[in-house]
Amino acid sequence: TLGRSLVELARYREAVPPLERFVAQYPRHARRADGRYLLGRARLGAGDATAGVADLRAFVAANPTHELAPAARRTIVEALLERGDKRELAAEYRTLVAARPETPEGLYEAGAVAAALGQETRRDAAWSRLRQKFPGHELARRAVLRSRVMPVDDPAHVGVVSAHAALGKEAELALQHSTAALKAFEAVAGAGAGREVRSRALAGRALAHEQLGQWPEALRLYQEVVAASPDGELRQWAQDRALAVKARRPAPQKRPLTRPL
Known part of the structure; x- marks a missing residue:
C-alpha cells in the first residue's frame, strides 16, 4: 500500500493521511491491524508522539499475538523512555506485566521500564518471570546481562542506562545505538572504576563490538571478562559469547598453492 511504502521510505508526514483513511474506512479489512501499527509508526516519525503511542497501544x-506486537511494544517503550514521563512509564509497566498471553518481549520490556524508573525489585520480578517462563530465549540471556552490566542503583551507570536501546533490542540492533552504547561503556570502564563495575562495563563493550561485527575486539574483551570478573554468572555468559564469536568469525583465507616452475 501507499502508506506502507511511505513509512518504509521514512516519509512519515506523507504517510499519515492515507493510513488514517485506510484505518477509518475499512474497519473489517484483513490488513487493518497492520494499518493501525503503521499509522502509529508514522505519527511517531512525524513528531506526534502522543498520538503515535496511542495508536500502537490500541x-x-x-x-496481542500479532507478529508486529513485539515491535510495537518495543517502540512504545522507546518513545516513553525518550519522553521521560515517569507516570507514563509506570502505566506502561502495569500494562506490560498484566498483558496476556505473556511474551518474552513483554516481560523484557517490563523489566527495562522498571529499571528506567529505578525500581530494582520490579525489574528483577519481571526478568525472573521471563527466565522462568522462557528459559532458552535470547531475551532471558540479555536480562541476565543487563541486571549485571546496568544495575539500577549504581550511579556510575547512569550514562549506560541511557543506552537502553543498544542492549534492549533483539538482534537487529541499530548501528548508531551500538556505537553510542560503546562510548558509554568506555566511559564507565575508565580510571577509578572498581573491579566489578569495570567487568560489567567490559561485558557491555564486548557486546557492542559484537553487534558492530568487530569480532577480534569483541573476543578480546569477552576473554578479559572471563579472566577477571568476580561474577561467576557473568563469566559464564562471557565465555558462551566468546565461543559464539569464534564460530561467527570469517575463516582465514587459505593461500593458493603454487606449482613450482
Whole structure:
C-alpha cells in the first residue's frame, strides 16, 4: 500500500493521511491491524508522539499475538523512555506485566521500564518471570546481562542506562545505538572504576563490538571478562559469547598453492 511504502521510505508526514483513511474506512479489512501499527509508526516519525503511542497501544491491545506486537511494544517503550514521563512509564509497566498471553518481549520490556524508573525489585520480578517462563530465549540471556552490566542503583551507570536501546533490542540492533552504547561503556570502564563495575562495563563493550561485527575486539574483551570478573554468572555468559564469536568469525583465507616452475 501507499502508506506502507511511505513509512518504509521514512516519509512519515506523507504517510499519515492515507493510513488514517485506510484505518477509518475499512474497519473489517484483513490488513487493518497492520494499518493501525503503521499509522502509529508514522505519527511517531512525524513528531506526534502522543498520538503515535496511542495508536500502537490500541494495536497491541486488539492484537496481542500479532507478529508486529513485539515491535510495537518495543517502540512504545522507546518513545516513553525518550519522553521521560515517569507516570507514563509506570502505566506502561502495569500494562506490560498484566498483558496476556505473556511474551518474552513483554516481560523484557517490563523489566527495562522498571529499571528506567529505578525500581530494582520490579525489574528483577519481571526478568525472573521471563527466565522462568522462557528459559532458552535470547531475551532471558540479555536480562541476565543487563541486571549485571546496568544495575539500577549504581550511579556510575547512569550514562549506560541511557543506552537502553543498544542492549534492549533483539538482534537487529541499530548501528548508531551500538556505537553510542560503546562510548558509554568506555566511559564507565575508565580510571577509578572498581573491579566489578569495570567487568560489567567490559561485558557491555564486548557486546557492542559484537553487534558492530568487530569480532577480534569483541573476543578480546569477552576473554578479559572471563579472566577477571568476580561474577561467576557473568563469566559464564562471557565465555558462551566468546565461543559464539569464534564460530561467527570469517575463516582465514587459505593461500593458493603454487606449482613450482
